[in-house]
Amino acid sequence: MKLNERSLASYATSGAPADRAGFLFQRAGRAAAYLRRWFVLRGNMLFYFEDAASREPAGVVILEGCTVELVEAAEEFAFAVRFAGARARAYELAAESQAALEGWVKALSRASFDYLRLVVRELERQLAAVRGPAPAPPARALPPAAPPPGPAPRENGRAAWSTAAPTAPGPAPPPPPPRRRASAPSAPAAFARLHESYGREVRALRSLWLRGRAQP
Amino acid sequence: MRYNEKELQALSRQPAELAAELGMRGPKKGSVVKRRLVKLVVNFLFYFRTDEAEPVGALLLEHCKVAQEEPSGFSISFVEDPERKYRFECHSEEQCQEWIGALRRASYEFMRRSLIFYRNEIQKVTGKDPLEQFGISEEARFQLSGLQA
Numbered sequence: 329m330k331l332n333e334r335s336l337a338s339y340a341t342s343g344a345p346a347d348r349a350g351f352l353f354q355r356a357g358r359a360a361a362y363l364r365r366w367f368v369l370r371g372n373m374l375f376y377f378e379d380a381a382s383r384e385p386a387g388v389v390i391l392e393g394c395t396v397e398l399v400e401a402a403e404e405f406a407f408a409v410r411f412a413g414a415r416a417r418a419y420e421l422a423a424e425s426q427a428a429l430e431g432w433v434k435a436l437s438r439a440s441f442d443y444l445r446l447v448v449r450e451l452e453r454q455l456a457a458v459r460g461p462a463p464a465p466p467a468r469a470l471p472p473a474a475p476p477p478g479p480a481p482r483e484n485g486r487a488a489w490s491t492a493a494p495t496a497p498g499p500a501p502p503p504p505p506p507r508r509r510a511s512a513p514s515a516p517a518a519f520a521r522l523h524e525s526y527g528r529e530v531r532a533l534r535s536l537w538l539r540g541r542a543q544p
Numbered sequence: 545m546r547y548n549e550k551e552l553q554a555l556s557r558q559p560a561e562l563a564a565e566l567g568m569r570g571p572k573k574g575s576v577v578k579r580r581l582v583k584l585v586v587n588f589l590f591y592f593r594t595d596e597a598e599p600v601g602a603l604l605l606e607h608c609k610v611a612q613e614e615p616s617g618f619s620i621s622f623v624e625d626p627e628r629k630y631r632f633e634c635h636s637e638e639q640c641q642e643w644i645g646a647l648r649r650a651s652y653e654f655m656r657r658s659l660i661f662y663r664n665e666i667q668k669v670t671g672k673d674p675l676e677q678f679g680i681s682e683e684a685r686f687q688l689s690g691l692q693a
């Protein structure tokens with residue numbers, strides 16, 4: 329698959345501060361040693377460089393549809409970024425301290441576009457709820473409340489978010505076809521569920537880690 | 545640059561924000577228009593040959609400019625090389641506007657600015673930080689300083 333790698337590299341090294349940056353150890357293969365690399369998290373992209381002075385990333389991990397887990401390993405402060413699916417790959421990483429481990433795990437597990445979109449939808453809803461009918465934000469500022477209702481896209485992809493509830497007074501979008509309605513819960517309920525499940529996962533991992541730490 | 549291609553392919557099969565068959569022309573001089581199935585998923589624009597399941601390619605939509613091109617098309621170019629344009633042809637002005645709007649809202653950076661905007665607005669009305677209940681109010685990426693004037 330072609331990818332606009334030059335733009336990707338430029339995005340990686342752009343002037344704005346990264347969401348998170350630091351050294352991590354990366355395991356090259358199952359039995360391989362860990363190599364120390366400079367990692368930069370920007371948006372839903374985790375770039376890695378041979379070293380902090382490199383001008384171009386050696387690679388990037390696209391962080392959609394992944395989970396981040398602590399791992400039991402000989403290496404201290406080890407964690408993994410895992411993807412779903414058969415023969416799915418996992419990026420095995422290790423931080424340099426407990427604080428760094430916790431910071432990276434938190435940052436990476438919330439880095440996906442999907443997660444951010446859920447938060448934004450939820451805030452959109454909250455703002456509409458506290459404001460009531462209100463003038464739209466000035467044109468200079470940000471997004472219109474919801475994409476205009478339009479014909480559903482053709483082909484194999486469903487538009488997962490095109491039937492979001494209207495967040496501003498105005499004509500309601502046409503009711504979604506029954507198939508979509510059955511599979512798309514309202515945004516705030518979906519977000520609450522997602523947040524709860526992240527919370528459960530984090531609590532479980534934390535107690536695992538605490539237990540492991542208690543052993544001599 | 546290495547990247548997790550399998551996961552990118554899996555992403556291309558996810559539900560799309562917008563998808564349509566469009567005419568597409570690559571950035572190289574003298575490139576011809578080809579029919580492509582174009583699909584917007586998160587901040588990636590995938591393009592497929594119309595009869596294939598795997599995408600020919602993907603564009604990461606960060607630091608890019610989406611411009612209208614007469615008569616009913618648009619182009620995508622990137623900050624580091626603004627003359628290098630990927631061009632798309634729509635069947636109507638309406639479809640064109642729909643795509644331009646969707647693509648401009650598709651970046652992570654746009655999403656982040658939206659979040660900061662809504663957070664600030666809610667705080668102005670309620671006096672409370674709506675991110676606190678989600679435990680993410682301290683994250684550097686959501687601070688007001690991230691908003692450009």
